[in-house]
Amino acid sequence: MRQILAVAAGLVVLAASACSAPTPPRSAAPSATPAGPATLPTPTGAHPVGTTALYLKDASRLDPWNLDVDARELKVTLWYPTKQRDGQRAPYMTPKESELAMRRLGIGGVPGDTLSKTRTNAIKDAEPAGRNLPLVVISPGFTDPMSTLTSLAEDLASRGYVVAGIDHTYESYATTFPGGRVADCLACDSDTDPGFGTGVVQGRAADVSFVLDQLPSKWDGAALIDRSRIAMAGQSIGGASAVAAMLKDPRIRAGIDMDGTTYARIPKSGFSRPFMFIGSPQHIPGSRDTSWERDWKLLTGWKRWIVVSDTEHQSFTDAPLMAGALGITPPAGVLPGARSAELTRTYVAAFLDQHLKSKRQPFLDKPSSRYPEVKLCPATCGQS
Numbered sequence: 001m002r003q004i005l006a007v008a009a010g011l012v013v014l015a016a017s018a019c020s021a022p023t024p025p026r027s028a029a030p031s032a033t034p035a036g037p038a039t040l041p042t043p044t045g046a047h048p049v050g051t052t053a054l055y056l057k058d059a060s061r062l063d064p065w066n067l068d069v070d071a072r073e074l075k076v077t078l079w080y081p082t083k084q085r086d087g088q089r090a091p092y093m094t095p096k097e098s099e100l101a102m103r104r105l106g107i108g109g110v111p112g113d114t115l116s117k118t119r120t121n122a123i124k125d126a127e128p129a130g131r132n133l134p135l136v137v138i139s140p141g142f143t144d145p146m147s148t149l150t151s152l153a154e155d156l157a158s159r160g161y162v163v164a165g166i167d168h169t170y171e172s173y174a175t176t177f178p179g180g181r182v183a184d185c186l187a188c189d190s191d192t193d194p195g196f197g198t199g200v201v202q203g204r205a206a207d208v209s210f211v212l213d214q215l216p217s218k219w220d221g222a223a224l225i226d227r228s229r230i231a232m233a234g235q236s237i238g239g240a241s242a243v244a245a246m247l248k249d250p251r252i253r254a255g256i257d258m259d260g261t262t263y264a265r266i267p268k269s270g271f272s273r274p275f276m277f278i279g280s281p282q283h284i285p286g287s288r289d290t291s292w293e294r295d296w297k298l299l300t301g302w303k304r305w306i307v308v309s310d311t312e313h314q315s316f317t318d319a320p321l322m323a324g325a326l327g328i329t330p331p332a333g334v335l336p337g338a339r340s341a342e343l344t345r346t347y348v349a350a351f352l353d354q355h356l357k358s359k360r361q362p363f364l365d366k367p368s369s370r371y372p373e374v375k376l377c378p379a380t381c382g383q384s
Contacts, residue, residue, distance in 0.1 A: 035324035037117035040092075040151045041341055044349075045158030050082035050126030051090045054218055055178060058210045064203050065170035065186040073183075075167040075175050076211055077146050079157035080221060081133070082126040092118035093147045096182060097174040104143070104173045107326055114325055118318075121154050128221030130160060134229035134356040135215075137208055137245070137252070138165040141236030141260070141317065142200065143185055145172045148317045149235060155345045161352065162225050166211060168204055197237065197263040204241035205248045205264075208232065212251055229253065229356045233348055235316050236260045239277075243295065246273060254355040256348055258316040259283065262291040270300035274355045278306040278347055280313060285378045296378075302355070304364060305377040308335075308343055315340040335373065343371060 043049055058072040092115060093101070099112035136156055140146050146165040153163040167175045170186040177183065190196060212230065216222045231254040232242040239260030246252045247264055252273075259279035277283065277292050284307050285293055296305055310333055314320065320337030323330050330336065335343075350361035363371070367380060375381050 033327055035327070037114070037119055038322050038325040039119040040121060040154065040318065040321065041338060043121055043155045043158030044345065045081075045155065045160065047081035047129070047158050047160060048083065048085045048126070049079055049122040049154050049157040050084060050124075050128060051077060051079045051120075051122035051154075051157075052125050052219075053077050054214075056211065056214050056218060061206065063170065064199070065190075066183075072207070072210070073169055073177065074207055074211065075146075075169070075177065077153075077165040077167070078219060078221070079122055079153045079163040079165070080128045080224070081130045081157055081160055081162075082123060083129045084123055084126040087123040087126055089120050090122045090124040091116060092120050092150060093145065093174075094176055096180075097145065097147070097176060100174045100182075100184070101145075110326055115322065118322070118325070120150060122150075122157070128162075128224055130224050132226040133160060133162045133224050134231070134352070135162045135164060135225050135227070136352060136356075137211065137230070137232040138163055139168065139204055139208070139232070139234035139238030139241045139245075140165070140172065141234075141238055141314075142191070143172055143188060144236075144317065145174060148319065151318050151321065151341050152233075152345055152348060156349060156352070159349055159353075161356075162221070164211060164215065166204075166207055168207055171200065197240065197261070200237055201241045201244035201263045204238070205244040208241070208245040208252075209249045212249065227251070231255060231352055231356055233352075234258065234260065236313065240264070243275075246275075247271070254351070256351060257292075258344070258348075259311075259313055261289050262295055266295055266298040268298070270298050272299075272301035274302040274351075275299050276304040276306065276347075276351045278304075278308065278316070278344075280311040280315060281307055281309065282313070283307055283377075284381045304351070305381075306347060307375045307377055307381055308340070309373040309375065310335045311340055311373075316344050339373075343373060346371070347374070 054076040056074045063072045095113035095116045098115035146167045175183045233256035235258040239257030240262045242255035244264035254274040353359040354361045
């Protein structure tokens, strides 16, 4: 069931499965004086980060949400290592996107362009650098634009990955195309339809395969990518889409689902490519959402099921980092934004380093005193 939660940042957000009627949200009204623009945490890797955007059109298929167009349009944001340390920082989102976000979240009392002033770390249109770089495709949650995973994307790029973040058009409150045209969330009115989740992840899997097909010819830096080392990660239905995309496309060697109920059905014969679930306590074994338990039994290769204490659905996005800028006091008992971002970045990067760079990460195998919030399931989650 879909819920609307007031998450660590106090934002009203869509919860995991995004498929049934929402419960009434708690108030998202600011409770303190806004602290000025948010600043994303500094990337932890050795490389400066560049970013650029691609706009792709798939004329081979109709858009599943807009029957008035004859092709599927996508915006793809790329983050990558660069040698360039100075230059214009890329905007987090446009003022219009910020305004639409604030309206959707029901936040008042702060300027509508507040989120657009968020300070990022990536240099706009910097020249890519490196060679034989692994590629990570990232897919955001339902109604969320790709910008909500910028902190994770910047960090991975600083560690030597190329990151391709996909805005799945008409599935978020705003996707801006050249000329300022904004595509809004046409899918939002369909999320109670039978089979909605299954249809979304199938459509996103097609988006991912199309992007992988197009990158070599559409991005000048594509020659730096080692196309034998590709993974996918996503949050909420974006994480569920990682399962669907891997089942469809053998080019994706490993995948991560961050707090997303899954829909694509793994064959009874099993699935052997590496996969990691990481999420909030709503995914503890025996909880109402049984999709991870179902899929866990069918994952026959390297696998991890991680639950992070004191987190909510959006703790794995940038949302908690925006609390101060919005003048919101985070609820008690929920990890601060800086800590949830640290845990997300650390465990996602460790999984990718192990499976795309062959660098073993021992703390993925047992509990770590540095990260006591992290529970390895099912063993340390109360079920063996």
